[in-house]
Amino acid sequence: xxxxxxxxxxxxxxxxxxxxxxxxxxxxxxxxxxxxxxxxxxxxxxxxxxxxxxxxxxxxxxxxxxxxxxxxxxxxxxxxxxxxxxxxxxxxxxxxxxxxxxxxxxxxxxxxxxxxxxxxxxxxxxxxxxxxxxxxxxxxxxxxxxxxxxxxxxxxxxxxxxxxxxxxxxxxxxxxxxxxxxxxxxxxxxxxxxxxxxxxxxxxxxxxxxxxxxxxxxxxxxxxxxxxxxxxxxxxxxxxxxxxxxxxxxxxxxxxxxx
Amino acid sequence: xxxxxxxxxxxxxxxxxxxxxxxxxxxxxxxxxxxxxxxxxxxxxxxxxxxxxxxxxxxxxxxxxxxxxxxxxxxxxxxxxxxxxxxxxxxxxxxxxxxxxxxxxxxxxxxxxxxxxxxxxxxxxxxxxxxxxxxxxxxxxxxxxxxxxxxxxxxxxxxxxxxxxxxxxxxxxxxxxxxxxxxxxxxxxxxxxxxxxxxxxxxxxxxxxxxxxxxxxxxxxxxxxxxxxxxxxxxxxxxxxxxxxxxxxxxxxxxxxxxxxxxxxxxxxxxxxxxxxxxxxxxxxxxxxxxxxxxxxxxxxxxxxxxxxxxx
Numbered sequence: 273x274x275x276x277x278x279x280x281x282x283x284x285x286x287x288x289x290x291x292x293x294x295x296x297x298x299x300x301x302x303x304x305x306x307x308x309x310x311x312x313x314x315x316x317x318x319x320x321x322x323x324x325x326x327x328x329x330x331x332x333x334x335x336x337x338x339x340x341x342x343x344x345x346x347x348x349x350x351x352x353x354x355x356x357x358x359x360x361x362x363x364x365x366x367x368x369x370x371x372x373x374x375x376x377x378x379x380x381x382x383x384x385x386x387x388x389x390x391x392x393x394x395x396x397x398x399x400x401x402x403x404x405x406x407x408x409x410x411x412x413x414x415x416x417x418x419x420x421x422x423x424x425x426x427x428x429x430x431x432x433x434x435x436x437x438x439x440x441x442x443x444x445x446x447x448x449x450x451x452x453x454x455x456x457x458x459x460x461x462x463x464x465x466x467x468x469x470x471x472x473x474x475x476x477x478x479x480x481x482x483x484x485x486x487x488x489x490x491x492x493x494x495x496x497x498x499x500x501x502x503x504x505x506x507x508x509x510x511x512x513x514x515x516x517x518x519x520x521x522x523x524x525x526x527x528x529x530x531x
Numbered sequence: 532x533x534x535x536x537x538x539x540x541x542x543x544x545x546x547x548x549x550x551x552x553x554x555x556x557x558x559x560x561x562x563x564x565x566x567x568x569x570x571x572x573x574x575x576x577x578x579x580x581x582x583x584x585x586x587x588x589x590x591x592x593x594x595x596x597x598x599x600x601x602x603x604x605x606x607x608x609x610x611x612x613x614x615x616x617x618x619x620x621x622x623x624x625x626x627x628x629x630x631x632x633x634x635x636x637x638x639x640x641x642x643x644x645x646x647x648x649x650x651x652x653x654x655x656x657x658x659x660x661x662x663x664x665x666x667x668x669x670x671x672x673x674x675x676x677x678x679x680x681x682x683x684x685x686x687x688x689x690x691x692x693x694x695x696x697x698x699x700x701x702x703x704x705x706x707x708x709x710x711x712x713x714x715x716x717x718x719x720x721x722x723x724x725x726x727x728x729x730x731x732x733x734x735x736x737x738x739x740x741x742x743x744x745x746x747x748x749x750x751x752x753x754x755x756x757x758x759x760x761x762x763x764x765x766x767x768x769x770x771x772x773x774x775x776x777x778x779x780x781x782x783x784x785x786x787x788x789x790x791x792x793x794x795x796x797x798x799x800x801x802x803x804x805x806x807x808x809x810x811x812x813x814x815x816x817x818x819x820x821x822x823x824x825x826x827x828x829x830x831x832x833x834x835x836x837x838x839x840x841x842x843x
Contacts, residue, residue: 274639277636277639277641277642278636278637278639278643280636280643281632281636282633285622285625285629285633288624288625288629289622289624289625292624293624358616358619359620359621359622360620361614361616361618361620362616362620362633362690363637364585364586365585365586365609365612365614366634366637366638367609367638367639368637369606
């Protein structure tokens with residue numbers, strides 16, 4: 273219970289750093305505008321009728337899930353920055369369990385990711401994506417699960433990195449293919465078997481599909497947009513989170529103390 | 532009585548290392564003692580401190596802090612120790628106060644509050660008191676990146692002292708501090724020891740700071756090469772010296788040779804008082820002296836002698 277204050281302090285630190293970073297704040301507004309308005313709008317005008325669903329809604333849900341997942345995962349790499357500027361020493365010599373430190377980081381990056389997607393929701397409402405208060409209420413637990421999944425995934429990746437340069441390379445290598453395998457921009461209802469297999473092991477697929485499952489629930493487009501039932505996606509995400517979290521934390525703690 | 536620090540046959544070899552960074556180190560520190568760990572760069576001091584503070588696992592050997600094993604009871608150990616790191620370990624994106632606040636919360640001193648003004652009065656009082664002690668004052672509220680290197684060091688010292696640790700590790704604590712801040716820091720640490728019986732484990736290159744230690748341990752290439760009180764370490768290796776000179780230097784030289792004392796001529800005659808007192812030497816000299824001065828060796832003299840012997 274005593275560690276809860278420490279968890280809050282570690283999480284609060286990440287949120288504070290985000291709020292004080294003008295570059296990240298501007299990006300949080302410009303990025304959704306570019307993705308939903310420009311990309312989603314263009315796709316809707318050119319492919320919307322042929323596809324048989326609203327591409328603005330499709331792009332919105334894709335980038336919403338992707339941002340929650342990827343922002344938290346990438347935020348976890350700040351643990352590596354802490355290691356390099358020696359702030360990690362301050363964390364690791366304190367009487368706080370390693371699990372609490374990791375949980376605090378994930379919680380902090382979750383708060384940052386949620387703050388980053390708020391402009392997405394605003395743009396979506398402006399562009400008449402059919403979002404009801406129920407949708408928004410249901411998106412809250414979906415967002416938390418997506419962020420926790422991203423945090424656990426980022427923690428696992430962190431153990432493969434030695435510095436910021438390696439981090440950029442690994443993130444490009446790991447995330448770029450997932451944009452296509454998870455159906456971020458284009459539907460993936462028809463894939464060759466080898467890409468379908470890769471898609472099935474892509475965590476981002478389940479995050480995005482769960483987001484779409486909530487937003488498109490009850491609409492005529494649901495069957496053309498959503499790949500699996502929301503409960504199936506939740507089950508897969510919970511399982512993946514548990515595996516990544518246990519493996520990631522164990523590896524991280526071992527790596528920090530057994531140099 | 533359970534030692535505050537107990538180190539037995541400690542060995543550390545880094546995963547990519549070809550030699551042991553720490554190689555069979557053994558020492559004890561009693562509660563309340565001021566212990567200094569000395570040695571040149573690469574001697575193994577910081578590695579030893581990292582193991583003692585649980586941020587690094589040993590390859591072999593045992594380490595206990597206040598009776599708690601650093602491997603099996605790491606959490607208990609972390610509750611007992613504080614450390615002022617050799618390298619800055621501050622978050623540059625936060626203010627000084629925010630860095631201290633995070634530390635205070637990590638050590639379970641105060642509940643988390645997102646703003647300074649919401650923190651308990653006891654925290655705000657303690658922070659201001661410590662900021663005044665090290666001479667940081669209201670600058671503690673500035674962003675860390677706007678503080679000079681010396682001011683950042685002061686901030687780390689405030690942070691390390693917040694939780695009144697039972698064992699305080701000071702890894703080069705005064706590097707980057709001006710003379711006044713250095714003196715204030717040592718005065719405060721001395722007061723802490725008197726009030727709270729804190730054990731201090733210091734690593735430093737400022738050997739005059741270690742002169743006040745109860746015991747010193749000199750490491751070289753991962754080995755203990757000297758261990759004891761500063762007086763013992765100095766006494767084993769270097770002796771008091773007597774500086775003499777006279778107008779009739781030939782007569783004085785003859786007299787010293789007759790006395791069979793060890794001496795050399797470095798401008799004046801320098802007599803090594805090995806087992807003798809200055810009084811015994813002077814009493815045996817009839818020639819009128821033009822110079823008479825005694826000099827006690829410093830820890831630095833002994834340190835340099837030990838390291839030179841190791842290199843030879």
